[in-house]
Amino acid sequence: MPTRPEPAAGAATVLDVADLRVHFELRGSFLGRLLGRDAGSVQAVDGVTLSLRHGEVLGLVGESGSGKTTLGRALLGLVRPTAGSVCYRGTDLAGLRQAQLRPLRQRIQMVFQDPGAALNPAMDIETAVGHPLRIHGLVRDRDELRDRVHDALRRVGLVPVERFASKYPAELSGGQQQRAVLARAIILGPELLVADEPVSMLDMSVRAKILELMLDLRRDLDLSCVYITHDLATAKFFCDRVAIMYLGRIVEIGPTERIFADPAHPYTRALLAAVPEPDPTRTLTRQLPRGEVPDGVDPPGGCSFHPRCPHAFAPCGWEGRDVRALLEQRWTALDEADYAAEQALFADLAELDVRGSRLRIRPAASRSAESIRALLEQVRVGDPDEPLWRGVRQVSVADGACVVDFVEGVDPNLGPVDEGAVACHLYDPAYR
Amino acid sequence: MVWAPIRSSRGLPRWLLGAGCTITLLFVVLAVFAPLIAPYDFDTFSADGQRFAQQAPPSAEHWFGTTVQALDVFSRVVFGARTALEVVVLSVAVSLLVGVPLGLVSGYFGRWLDRLLVLITDTVFSFPPLLLAIVLSFLLSGLLGGGVAPAALAITVVYVPQYFRVVRNTTFSAKEASYVEAARAIGAGPLTVITRYLFSNVVQSVPVIATLNAADAILTLAGLGFLGYGIQPTEAAEWGYDIQRAIADAGAGIWWTGLFPGLAIVLLVTGLTLVGEGLNETLNPTLRRRRLLPVTLPTRDTDAGGSR
Numbered sequence: 169m170p171t172r173p174e175p176a177a178g179a180a181t182v183l184d185v186a187d188l189r190v191h192f193e194l195r196g197s198f199l200g201r202l203l204g205r206d207a208g209s210v211q212a213v214d215g216v217t218l219s220l221r222h223g224e225v226l227g228l229v230g231e232s233g234s235g236k237t238t239l240g241r242a243l244l245g246l247v248r249p250t251a252g253s254v255c256y257r258g259t260d261l262a263g264l265r266q267a268q269l270r271p272l273r274q275r276i277q278m279v280f281q282d283p284g285a286a287l288n289p290a291m292d293i294e295t296a297v298g299h300p301l302r303i304h305g306l307v308r309d310r311d312e313l314r315d316r317v318h319d320a321l322r323r324v325g326l327v328p329v330e331r332f333a334s335k336y337p338a339e340l341s342g343g344q345q346q347r348a349v350l351a352r353a354i355i356l357g358p359e360l361l362v363a364d365e366p367v368s369m370l371d372m373s374v375r376a377k378i379l380e381l382m383l384d385l386r387r388d389l390d391l392s393c394v395y396i397t398h399d400l401a402t403a404k405f406f407c408d409r410v411a412i413m414y415l416g417r418i419v420e421i422g423p424t425e426r427i428f429a430d431p432a433h434p435y436t437r438a439l440l441a442a443v444p445e446p447d448p449t450r451t452l453t454r455q456l457p458r459g460e461v462p463d464g465v466d467p468p469g470g471c472s473f474h475p476r477c478p479h480a481f482a483p484c485g486w487e488g489r490d491v492r493a494l495l496e497q498r499w500t501a502l503d504e505a506d507y508a509a510e511q512a513l514f515a516d517l518a519e520l521d522v523r524g525s526r527l528r529i530r531p532a533a534s535r536s537a538e539s540i541r542a543l544l545e546q547v548r549v550g551d552p553d554e555p556l557w558r559g560v561r562q563v564s565v566a567d568g569a570c571v572v573d574f575v576e577g578v579d580p581n582l583g584p585v586d587e588g589a590v591a592c593h594l595y596d597p598a599y600r
Numbered sequence: 601m602v603w604a605p606i607r608s609s610r611g612l613p614r615w616l617l618g619a620g621c622t623i624t625l626l627f628v629v630l631a632v633f634a635p636l637i638a639p640y641d642f643d644t645f646s647a648d649g650q651r652f653a654q655q656a657p658p659s660a661e662h663w664f665g666t667t668v669q670a671l672d673v674f675s676r677v678v679f680g681a682r683t684a685l686e687v688v689v690l691s692v693a694v695s696l697l698v699g700v701p702l703g704l705v706s707g708y709f710g711r712w713l714d715r716l717l718v719l720i721t722d723t724v725f726s727f728p729p730l731l732l733a734i735v736l737s738f739l740l741s742g743l744l745g746g747g748v749a750p751a752a753l754a755i756t757v758v759y760v761p762q763y764f765r766v767v768r769n770t771t772f773s774a775k776e777a778s779y780v781e782a783a784r785a786i787g788a789g790p791l792t793v794i795t796r797y798l799f800s801n802v803v804q805s806v807p808v809i810a811t812l813n814a815a816d817a818i819l820t821l822a823g824l825g826f827l828g829y830g831i832q833p834t835e836a837a838e839w840g841y842d843i844q845r846a847i848a849d850a851g852a853g854i855w856w857t858g859l860f861p862g863l864a865i866v867l868l869v870t871g872l873t874l875v876g877e878g879l880n881e882t883l884n885p886t887l888r889r890r891r892l893l894p895v896t897l898p899t900r901d902t903d904a905g906g907s908r
Contacts, residue, residue, distance in 0.1 A: 244785055266784075273787030285778035290800035299796070300786040352786065 182360055182392045183220040183243065188213055188252035188262075190238050194465065205288040210464045212238040214416035215252070217582070220360070225386065225393040227424070229400060229405035229439070233461050235282075235416035240362045240396045244278050245269045256360070274304055274318065281365040287337035294333035297321060297351045304356065320351040323388075324381060338579025343374035347381065354385060361386075362394045367402060379406055400443055404428055409588075412436045415472040417463060417521040422588020431589040434479045459493075469523055470577030471593065475541035484558030484594050488527040492520035493543075494556055498547060513540050540570040617878030623871025627864075630681040638672075642679035642837035645670040655854050665856035667845065677860050679837035683748065684868060687831075688814045690752035691759065696706050696810065698756070699763025700751050704794050704802065706764070707771025721761035729758045733820050734829045755820050759813045766809055770802045777801075804883060806871070811876035815869045822865050839865050 190213040214237045220226050241247045243254055246263045254261045256276060261269060280286035283300040287296055290534055298317040307313040318329045324347040327331040335343055346366060353361060362384065366384050367375040379402060386393060398404050404424060411421040412433065420433040431437045462468055468475050470485010475493065477484065495517075499507045511517070515530040531537050537540075544563050548554075561573040582589040583596060593599050630637060637748055645652055652670040664673035708718045724732070733754045740750035774780065775798065783797045824830030825840025833841050839861040846858030 246781060246784060267789070270787040270789065273785065278782070278785040280778050280782055282778055286782045287802070288779045288783070288797050291796070297790070299783075303787050303789075303792060326818075349782075352782075356786070 179587050180222050181219050182224075182257065183394075184215055184253075184255040185218050185243070186253045186255070188216045188239070188242060188254060189250045190235075190242050190247055191250040197455075204481065208465050208567050211235075211416050211467065212464065213242060213249075214467075216413075216416075216418055218411060218418065218421065220392055220394065222359075222384075222392055222411065223390060225395055225407045227403040227410040228394060228396045228413055229398065229403050229424050230412055230413035231398060231439075231461055233464060234413040235464075236396045236398075237364055238416075239413070240278070240364050242396060243362050243394060244276055245272075246278075271304075274300075274356045275358050276360045277356065277358040277361065278352050278368045279346070279349055279361060279363040280371050283342060283349045284337060284369075286349050287345060289337055291325070291336075292333070293321070293335050293337070293340070293348050296337070297348060297355060300356050302350060306356070316355060317351075320355040321348075323354065323385070324348070324351040326351065334352075341374075343378060346370060346374075346378055350378075350381065354389060354391075357389070358391070360392045360394070362396070364396045365398070366395075368397065368399060375402070382406070399429075400439060412439065415462065415467050417591065418582060419428070419473065419592065420588065420590045421582070422585070422590075426587045432585050432588075432594045432595060433473075434477045434594070435473050438476075471580045471591070474555075474577075479594060480555040481558045481593070481599075482575040483578045483599060484559060485579070486556055486574045486576065487524065488520040488522045488572075490556050490559075491527060491529075491572060492517060494547065495520075495555065498550075510543060513543060525574045525576045527574070529572070530568040531569070537565045537568055539571045541565055544570070544572070613878050615843065615878075616874045616881065620871050620874025620876075623867055624875055627681045627868050627871065628685060630678050631680075631685040631846050633681045634678050638675035638678040640672045640675040642671070642676050643834065644672065644675065655849065657854075658856055665854075666862045667842070667857050668746070670843075673842075673856055676837040676842055677839070677864050680839040680842065680861060680864060681868070682776055683836040683838050684818055684821060686748045687752045687755065689818050690748065690819050691755040692810050692814050694753065694756040695763055695813070699760040700767050700803065700806065702760075703764045703767025704771050704798060707768040707802075708775055708794055708798060710772075710791065717764065718768070721764050724757065724761045729809060730820060730823050733758050733824055734827065737824055737829050746832050746835050748831060748836065751821060751824055754824070755817050758820065759817070762813065763806065766805055767802055770805060771798055774798055774801050780795055780904070787884040808876055808880045808883060811872055811879060813822035815872035815876065816867060818869050818872070 189211070191209040191211050193209045200537060214235070216235075216239055218226070228239060230236045238247060242249050243261075245254070245264065245266075248507065251261045251501065252262065256272065259272065261272065264272075287293075289298070294314070294317050297320055298313050301307045301316060302311055318333065321327070321329045321332060326344060326347050332340070332344070332348075337348070342347065350366075366382065367378050370378060382393070383406065385391060393406075395403065395406055407424050409422065410424050410427045411418045412427070412435065413419070414435050420427065420431070420436045422432075427438065429434060431440055458478075462472065462475065468489065469487045470483070471480070472476070474480040474484035474486065477491055480486075495510075499510065502510070512532055513535045514520075515532050519530060520527065529537075529540050531540055541563055548557050559575045559577075561575055564571050564573070578593065579594050580591045582591045585595050604845075635641075640647065652662065652666050652672065654666060654670045655668055656666045658665045662672050663673065664677060666672055667676070702717060706714045736754035737750055738755050739752050744750050744753075780797055782791060783793050788797070821830060821838070822840030822843070823841075825838040826844045828841070828844065830840060832836045842861040843858055843865075846861070849855075849857045
């Protein structure tokens with residue numbers, strides 16, 4: 169197995185991404201669209217800043233819906249950023265029109281997740297791999313095209329070339345298709361390769377071969393790579409640096425060794441803990457994040473990981489929704505009579521879904537605000553270690569409603585830790 | 601690629617295709633070699649200086665009898681095939697040339713262009729096809745003069761929306777495919793994406809509609825002729841017109857003037873429909889059942905090194 173080549177120290181920056189945002193407008197309901205009502209937007213990429221040095225492999229790691237694929241597509245100008253810039257060697261791709269982007273495509277190429285879908289089913293391999301050359305007018309005649317295509321096919325290991333050149337994508341295996349996609353990507357001699365989960369659709373046995381091929385190509389062709397994946401194991405194998413993404417943001421970035429040996433962000437720790445341990449005798453207590461990835465349309469306030477974070481504390485952005493989630497969590501464990509009695513205290517549970525540091529809970533018609541306060545107190549006593557209570561300043565009764573005051577939430581910024589950066593209040597000197 | 605499913609078809613679809621192609625080919629032969637096959641021209645009412653008998657029953661001399669105008673019915677049926685196929689080929693070709701590119705462009709670019717085109721074609725859809733064809737045929741024959749072209753173009757306008765709709769909808773879903781994004785990623789412009797990546801994946805359903813529309817076009821043409829808005833009787837033989845002239849004969853027990861053109865229409869429409877249905881059965885992936893084909897293993901090849 170080849171070892172990773174070290175990136176040249178002090179190499180020039182290839183790609184510079186600054187505060188990149190990609191928001192997708194939601195279509196909303198029919199009536200809403202008719203009335204021109206704003207249905208909101210998904211913040212797929214929400215303020216990402218990173219840079220890629222020449223010859224480096226940067227991994228973008230995250231769960232489904234973390235925005236890693238959208239970020240990758242934005243790097244190629246395949247989706248238009250809402251704000252921010254993507255500078256490739258000084259040219260901002262975000263501001264360019266499609267026609268102006270096309271010449272730059274010779275320098276930045278992409279490898280797709282599903283190799284079967286990324287190849288035109290009606291085009292044979294030779295035509296498909298050679299098409300970039302024809303589009304950019306880089307070959308003079310058929311013979312030159314043929315030679316360069318065959319070179320590329322040989323380079324990615326589709327040999328004997330004659331056997332594969334005339335095949336259609338459907339006639340190849342997944343690994344062979346991905347080799348063809350790689351051949352198409354390298355035939356223009358790009359400097360930057362964005363690989364979007366290039367091995368996740370492949371069989372285990374083929375994965376290692378494709379990754380080795382990519383390492384070979386990287387070394388021989390002097391490529392810089394952005395490697396997008398949800399698979400930490402391949403990221404560890406392939407990347408020099410890793411950026412962990414959560415809900416459209418980078419929560420931690422740093423050298424691969426440091427991230428894996430000493431993860432800083434609670435989310436990174438949770439991701440690493442979720443990697444299955446092959447040794448059954450070692451039963452480690454896993455702190456897997458609770459709950460699911462929140463809705464990207466309306467992400468949690470403050471740090472968007474705080475509802476799932478075991479280490480969350482006062483400034484992480486606690487709000488009404490978290491109180492509702494806590495109550496609903498409690499109710500799943502109660503029997504029906506108790507559940508009905510407790511739920512009947514509230515006028516409207518949807519009132520709890522408000523942003524901001526002050527939550528007013530109105531009691532139902534015949535109930536008192538004091539009984540809600542008592543319920544919350546009971547919950548707190550029942551589980552004083554629940555991180556939510558660290559963010560609650562006080563619970564009081566005012567104007568016939570129960571009022572919960574939270575500590576004002578603060579959005580964590582990427583701050584430096586030793587080797588890399590992390591967006592977490594635990595590492596912010598202001599809260600130490 | 602395209603022929604493989606047709607070649608590998610078996611059972612009912614193959615039978616449908618075979619029967620349809622045979623009938624259609626028969627009419628194509630009739631149309632192409634009409635002057636050789638038909639004993640007389642379509643407007644000949646005399647030979648060797650002698651007028652034909654009017655409304656003569658089928659005989660050795662006039663196989664299908666003669667009409668009230670003393671025209672040979674057999675010759676008119678044969679030349680009618682020529683007219684029908686000319687109109688069908690012209691109308692299908694023009695509808696394809698207009699409908700498919702419009703559908704591709706509309707589906708790929710979307711936005712206001714798509715809305716506009718959909719609105720226009722939906723408007724065309726909402727007219728009864730025959731009525732639209734009559735109006736257009738009327739207008740076009742004023743512009744273009746007589747002949748096959750106005751009738752063919754009138755029919756074209758009726759069918760363009762169908763191709764447009766089918767191609768637009770398939771383009772709409774095909775453009776989300778990964779290979780279209782991949783094409784953009786390698787630097788392909790919209791024209792390249794449409795012609796090299798979308799076209800071949802979108803036109804699969806077009807042959808089916810084209811053959812079914814061809815059958816429909818025969819009926820529309822006959823309808824136009826029957827109502828007297830089609831091709832003028834002095835210009836070409838036309839089955840619809842012949843049937844219209846035969847209405848009066850039917851009451852008098854003269855069956856041959858109406859039967860043979862009518863049979864020709866039924867046969868050709870059936871033939872084209874069979875081709876269409878057969879193609880649909882073989883090409884449409886939702887209907888197609890893949891068959892297990894017998895596999896012959898090659899003899900052991902000792903010098904083949906590549907095992908990848």
